[in-house]
Amino acid sequence: MNLVTINIDSIRIGQPLPFTLRGEDGTLLAHKGFVVATRESLKVASGGRNQLYIDVDESEGFRRAYVGKLYDLVREDRALGMIADAQISSKDLDANRTEGDEDIADWLGLQVQANTMLRDINAESFQAKLAKLQRQLTRHLQGNPDGTLFALIHLSASEVRLYSATHAMLVSVMCSLAAREVLKWPTELEATVGSAALTMNIGMTELQDRLAMQKEAPSPTQRRQIEQHAAASVSALQKRGIAQINWLEAVAHHHDKTPGALDSRPEGLRMARLIQRADMFAARLAPRASRVPEPPAAAMQACYFDENHQIDAAGAALIKTVGIYSPGSLVRLTTNEIAVVTQRGANTTTPKVAVLINRNGMPTGELIVRDTSQREYKIVASVPHREVKVQINLDRLLPLTKVAASDRPWT
Numbered sequence: 001m002n003l004v005t006i007n008i009d010s011i012r013i014g015q016p017l018p019f020t021l022r023g024e025d026g027t028l029l030a031h032k033g034f035v036v037a038t039r040e041s042l043k044v045a046s047g048g049r050n051q052l053y054i055d056v057d058e059s060e061g062f063r064r065a066y067v068g069k070l071y072d073l074v075r076e077d078r079a080l081g082m083i084a085d086a087q088i089s090s091k092d093l094d095a096n097r098t099e100g101d102e103d104i105a106d107w108l109g110l111q112v113q114a115n116t117m118l119r120d121i122n123a124e125s126f127q128a129k130l131a132k133l134q135r136q137l138t139r140h141l142q143g144n145p146d147g148t149l150f151a152l153i154h155l156s157a158s159e160v161r162l163y164s165a166t167h168a169m170l171v172s173v174m175c176s177l178a179a180r181e182v183l184k185w186p187t188e189l190e191a192t193v194g195s196a197a198l199t200m201n202i203g204m205t206e207l208q209d210r211l212a213m214q215k216e217a218p219s220p221t222q223r224r225q226i227e228q229h230a231a232a233s234v235s236a237l238q239k240r241g242i243a244q245i246n247w248l249e250a251v252a253h254h255h256d257k258t259p260g261a262l263d264s265r266p267e268g269l270r271m272a273r274l275i276q277r278a279d280m281f282a283a284r285l286a287p288r289a290s291r292v293p294e295p296p297a298a299a300m301q302a303c304y305f306d307e308n309h310q311i312d313a314a315g316a317a318l319i320k321t322v323g324i325y326s327p328g329s330l331v332r333l334t335t336n337e338i339a340v341v342t343q344r345g346a347n348t349t350t351p352k353v354a355v356l357i358n359r360n361g362m363p364t365g366e367l368i369v370r371d372t373s374q375r376e377y378k379i380v381a382s383v384p385h386r387e388v389k390v391q392i393n394l395d396r397l398l399p400l401t402k403v404a405a406s407d408r409p410w411t
Helices: 039-045 060-075 080-084 090-096 102-119 123-143 145-158 163-182 187-199 202-213 220-227 229-239 245-252 267-285 296-302 313-322 394-401
Strands: 003-007 028-030 051-055 330-333 338-343 352-357 363-371 379-383
Touching (some): 102 163, 163 202, 163 267, 267 296, 296 379, 330 352, 352 394
16 A cells, blocks of 8 residues: 545545545455445544545546646745655545546656655665665566557657656666666666666656746756766765665766667666666757757757767667667657657557557547558658647557567567
């Protein structure tokens, strides 16, 4: 269970509960839909502490509302402690609940977990939260790598909420997949690069979230923080009990601009280069209040060449892993249909897609799957997310990303 507190004064009396109420130890107190008759009964159930608990994993609405409230607090420049202690009322839940959002809520829940982990300064709880998050991401990657990429690239390209958390997860899964599928790194090194990517910006989490929503250019003070964030992240990790040399070295050097061969580098610097390339891709992909994002294909091509305009080994590994047209990105076909990429294909330019807008410019009622390796459905261009007004429903589209392991041409 992943229990969070809710103040009993925020629970509506005489109306069905929008979530299951639990005690501090997870004991079931009232099912979702139960009608609470009196405020006094809640106080008795809480043992006089004036608060009860919700299991985040049971409540899709809670996860969506929690993300929205955290976003609002960050935007309003509230104190870090207030953000960390944010609680959700039933009013928040009702305002943010939508039907059929199970998969969306799952990824929103991971955003919340990542955000909480990055802001946790207690060594023991930080390490526990990081390990839990990485286990979940690994499980998603092993069970449905295309779906994992789809969800994170879609979230990165379409919103600015909890930017630092989403960015960290996307870079982490890209590096982990490249390490496993293309570079064939040992399992231990794959895990370490995933951890390093998740924590590379921990020294500027709050600033990174603020900058994503800031319309003006960074101030001189902010620029100094940006320039020093790699060292600040290493210091923050050490204070949280992280002592693994390769991990710290990868974080310390993840912004180094050092072209050249990948295999000849020490492990820490090898991981740093892979993170640097994936970080570049994810940053270009994400929108900001001050600028529009690049299409995924353009962002990916930018990381393909190094500082000397030569093919970069790490960048090439990422492109081979994710594809020029990665899951979650939007494309235009020769048929003039606009589609979303759902699965990686036999090569980097021929993914499977689902049509969202037909050749007449109208949204499709039923999802139409196309194989872009066929000449009549060839991709002719990337399409920015901002130009497509159709709502991407993850609950509806994620099942199309699943493919049997024996059918994966990239393994």
